[in-house]
Amino acid sequence: MTHAASKSELFFHQAADHLGLSARFRVLLLAPERDVKVQVAIRLDNGEIETFIGYRVQHDNARGPMKGGLRFHPQVDEDEVRTLAQLMTWKTAVVDLPYGGAKGGIAVDPRSLSKGELERLTRKFVDQIHEMVGPDSDIPAPDMGTNSQVMAWFMNQYQTHHGFQPACVTGKPLELHGCEGREEATGRGVVIVTDRLMHHLGQKLAGKTVALQGFGNVGSFCGKVLHERGARVVAITDHRGGVKNANGLDIPTLLTYAQKNDGVAGFPGGDPMTNAELFASPVDILIPAALGGQLTAETAPSVRAKYIVEAANDPTTPEADEIFLKKGITVVPDILANAGGVTVSYFEWVQNRSVVHWPLEEIRGRLETRMSTAFDAVWQIAQDRKVPLRTAAYILGIGRVARATELAGVS
Ligand code: GLU
Numbered sequence: 421m422t423h424a425a426s427k428s429e430l431f432f433h434q435a436a437d438h439l440g441l442s443a444r445f446r447v448l449l450l451a452p453e454r455d456v457k458v459q460v461a462i463r464l465d466n467g468e469i470e471t472f473i474g475y476r477v478q479h480d481n482a483r484g485p486m487k488g489g490l491r492f493h494p495q496v497d498e499d500e501v502r503t504l505a506q507l508m509t510w511k512t513a514v515v516d517l518p519y520g521g522a523k524g525g526i527a528v529d530p531r532s533l534s535k536g537e538l539e540r541l542t543r544k545f546v547d548q549i550h551e552m553v554g555p556d557s558d559i560p561a562p563d564m565g566t567n568s569q570v571m572a573w574f575m576n577q578y579q580t581h582h583g584f585q586p587a588c589v590t591g592k593p594l595e596l597h598g599c600e601g602r603e604e605a606t607g608r609g610v611v612i613v614t615d616r617l618m619h620h621l622g623q624k625l626a627g628k629t630v631a632l633q634g635f636g637n638v639g640s641f642c643g644k645v646l647h648e649r650g651a652r653v654v655a656i657t658d659h660r661g662g663v664k665n666a667n668g669l670d671i672p673t674l675l676t677y678a679q680k681n682d683g684v685a686g687f688p689g690g691d692p693m694t695n696a697e698l699f700a701s702p703v704d705i706l707i708p709a710a711l712g713g714q715l716t717a718e719t720a721p722s723v724r725a726k727y728i729v730e731a732a733n734d735p736t737t738p739e740a741d742e743i744f745l746k747k748g749i750t751v752v753p754d755i756l757a758n759a760g761g762v763t764v765s766y767f768e769w770v771q772n773r774s775v776v777h778w779p780l781e782e783i784r785g786r787l788e789t790r791m792s793t794a795f796d797a798v799w800q801i802a803q804d805r806k807v808p809l810r811t812a813a814y815i816l817g818i819g820r821v822a823r824a825t826e827l828a829g830v831s
Contacts, residue, residue, distance in 0.1 A: 435814030476524035477505035484518040489563025491525035510817030546577035555587035587772035590765035599768035600780040607641025609760015626650030634710030647671035661685025662693040708735035753810035
């Protein structure tokens with residue numbers, strides 16, 4: 421490593437070294453196109469005014485309009501949004517979508533707001549960023565703390581400025597130009613690549629034991645599809661607690677339980693467990709599907725899984741990644757593993773622009789094909805260059821962005 425780099429850029433430089441990219445070109449690829457920070461003030465239900473900070477970072481548009489979620493979470497800050505925007509650029513390139521990368525967010529705990537307050541916050545944020553987003557420039561989508569309802573408000577508020585443009589945002593409700601299977605897409609995509617990994621290793625996903633950190637949108641659909649494909653989910657933790665059962669958790673019953681009880685804690689079909697225990701579970705596959713920065717120099721040494729599939733964005737620090745490499749643990753990186761969400765977002769955008777509606781089976785089939793094709797391409801690079809899957813995925817993603825940048829030239 422010859423280049424000064426922030427922690428999150430180390431993975432970039434490992435791949436850029438393989439691609440032989442010059443220092444100047446790296447600066448061009450790394451720097452965001454635009455980085456916006458706004459003050460979002462709303463009136464609370466009690467009549468008082470509260471101020472939040474909102475962000476939209478547009479990282480790169482060499483391959484097309486910028487694409488990426490909107491996160492509502494107390495930990496959102498400029499650094500995190502910049503890192504996540506950059507990950508979106510490599511992610512859309514890995515699955516070969518005609519997009520660049522962006523990310524946005526508001527530093528807020530959405531659970532602390534009423535529905536009306538959340539709506540006012542979303543609409544005010546749209547008022548402040550509407551000029552920089554749009555179907556041909558930057559298309560937001562759900563991320564942690566946001567959902568299809570937030571996207572519906574987004575679309576409706578955008579419409580007050582620019583007229584009817586459903587393709588200005590993805591992850592919308594089905595009744596409002598949304599796409600079949602968008603909600604399950606990230607979790608399903610994680611399982612598709614896990615299945616594909618097993619296939620390349622000459623193994624079967626059915627019968628494998630899995631520990632899952634997180635049971636929100638991504639984690640819960642991941643658990644559901646794993647269960648459908650015969651894997652045994654033996655441990656799950658979420659923001660309120662955890663549950664384990666060595667014989668395999670009854671996922672359909674747990675899904676209903678978690679919805680009613682705001683989490684998996686106290687589920688009668690298993691015993692309580694902590695996050696630290698989950699990481700150290702003697703399972704085949706560990707799936708972090710919660711916040712970033714979970715697998716660190718402190719937590720990584722305890723991991724006993726053979727495979728890690730990164731459903732979350734940025735869950736592994738470079739130190740932890742090094743530890744996994746030494747331990748012989750195979751890591752399927754976030755920019756490949758969780759690309760199912762943005763892939764189905766792309767399907768939604770295509771349908772909105774063509775005014776058509778594809779059935780669920782078509783979406784699932786297309787997702788399966790795209791994710792498998794991307795996995796196979798990354799696997800091949802890893803074999804050819806004898807590099808870990810993360811480096812291979814970055815080589816594929818950065819390579820595509822670098823070629824597009826070079827071909828387009830500078831005006
Ligand atoms: N927020 C998701 C991600 O991190 C989806 C982004 C999108 O659909 O644009 O990939």
